Amino acid sequence: MAEIAHGGPAATPMRPPAIEIGVAGWVRKNLFNGVWNSLLTIVAGYVLLTTVPGLLDWAIFRAVWSADTSAPCKVEGAGACWAFIADKHRLIFFGTYPYVEQWRPLLATGILLVLIVGSCDRRFWNRSLMIYWAVGLVLVAVLMWGGVFGLTYVSNLDWGGLPLTLIMAVVGCVFAFPIGLVLALGRRSHMPIIRWLSVSYIELIRGVPLITVLITASVIFPLFLPAGVSIDKLLRAQVGLILFEAAYIAEIVRGGLQAVPRGQHEAADSLGLSFFQKQRKIVLPQALRMVIPPLVGNFIGLFKSTTLVIVIGLFDLLNSAKAALTDLNWRGFSIELYIFTAAIYFIFCYSMSKYSQALERDLNKGTRR
């Protein structure tokens, strides 16, 4: 830059003081800029130094990784008993599904994961995705239930573990979406009765905890059906989840609908499009695009909420894990179990939330100034 300096000899560039660059500079700028921050750093650093090594020691260095009995874990000074998880992993992942048939839920879980991960890629966002999903869900149903192609029939009362959690979340979302869409359109309708019905449903469901909906599904649904007709516990819980989720999806979609400018509606009207043509070709494509990130967030919530089915006695991932605690040979390793289960939930939810953030940035690219 010496050429553009005005007058005088060209200034020789001076290196900044060593304390302002490199590691020292970073530490000074981010950890010790001022008395208050230095104090905070020292306190936080002290707490970390006193806890983290002990935790690592417990969780990794002194941990028992494999053992057939709990004896090595009960030795004085033994760390985390991961051998317990290793011994019980089939129960945790698949619940009470018949032991020899557990390759089927494993495969079903794989299919669901491929579908979910595949749907995250925007290259696949087209009509054929729906076909893949339909085929995938049928495959999952065939694998889980069996009864055809030489597979033995497994009652859905024996389903459990991770596949059950995934199925409940995925099916809940897939079926709740169309209902939510209709409710959202209904809430914005010009027709007072339709609007009133939608608002009542949405506010009623959103005002009560999921647990009450699940208890309703478990004890009151059977009373609603004619004598002799009965649907099993899992299906009732699933219906409860769908009805609950629909109200929340409706509110998210409504947010998207409200964000579509009025001019778009008027333009569609002036083209002479019918209500459904207008919604399908003009309004919904714009509205739904905007609400994809909050819908992913909502799915994370649903994924976490499926744990509540424990209250009506279904064996989802969390309840299957808790079932492992009842083994008298492995008592007293609840912490390891809860950490392991939490890690599974965390991996799913964290990756989905990171994806939703990336997607939001991506979708906003066109409109961001």
Added chain:
Amino acid sequence: MAVQYGGRPAQGARWRLSWNDRNVRAIVYQALALLAVLAGVWYFIDNTLDNLARLGLASGFGFMDREAAFPIGESLIDYTPADTYARALLVGIVNTLYVSAIGILLATVAGTIIGIARLSQNWLIAKLASVYVELMRNTPLLLQLFFWYMIFLELLPGARQALQPIPDVFLSNRGMRFPVPVAAQGWTLLLAGAVLGLVATMVTANWARRRQEATGQQFPIAWTGLGLIVGLGALGWLVGGAPTALDRPVMRGFNFAGGVEVSPEFVALLLGLVTYTAAFIAEIVRGGILAISQGQTEAAYALGLRRGMVLRLVILPQALRVIIPPMTSQYLNLTKNSSLAVAIGFPDLVHLANTAINQTGQAIEGIAIIMAVYLTISLSISLFMNWYNRRVALVER
């Protein structure tokens, strides 16, 4: 129909009974929808009545006056198993409100601190806060509740070897026990003095505001208020004989006597609700602060305001507008999530109503009560927060 469509005279037009008329179609659609809903409801009610008659189940709210005959672990109001179901459910409502109210208060404080910590210039603090938020938000609340409850039941020692993190506060698998002041006139007077101070502060603040608007002169209302509340409170305490006696927990035999005990269920539930909701509130607070453009801060400094005034007069009033609507839904979530108490055995409304349902078989009435109570709570919180939101909202033309 209120909506008018261009081109067609709205008033005095001939009303054609034709499928091409938008209003005719609207009426038909609505009639059909209403009919479908009513038919569905009628079908379910009919089935239900049939089933109730077939199973010999009673209906109606008559059971509310009968004896509940089950004990409740903890209650803020007097209750014995000889009391009625109505009273038992009232205990549940009070417990739900109690845990929710404390939870909302603590979660707001913790969440605000963590949210600000995430924005800290201190890298270590910001990272720690992020790790906390991500861990809490991405694992199910129920799992966290089980975790906290397990820590109480399995990791804490029995009452005889109770941990003592702070002198006179005991943690054991029976719950938490802490000292409380012995009831004395001095404490009552302290409270009365503080309330009096609060009223005096509000009156003074009103006067100070009007004076500043009229003359521009400021009055140190914060310090005056603090002085009034603390001073009058201390005065009341002194007049009442300056009591210092504490009811301390003491080991007697196998358990503690004295002090106040809260159950492991309550502590686990409260801890779970607060730590979980605080993570969400932290994100809301962070978002609210980030939503205020840097220019606002710079402009405020350029006017010569001090740091505290910038925060109080410029940043917070604007951030609150962004924060309050999502905060309302977090408060509602916390209240609704308190129903997870049923999984760890804290006697909240859902838990006790569930017990009542199991004992009487009257599921419909039980669930109707739960839903009615939650809807009332949700509606009240919404109304209050909407009122508060209107107060802080931007006044537009």
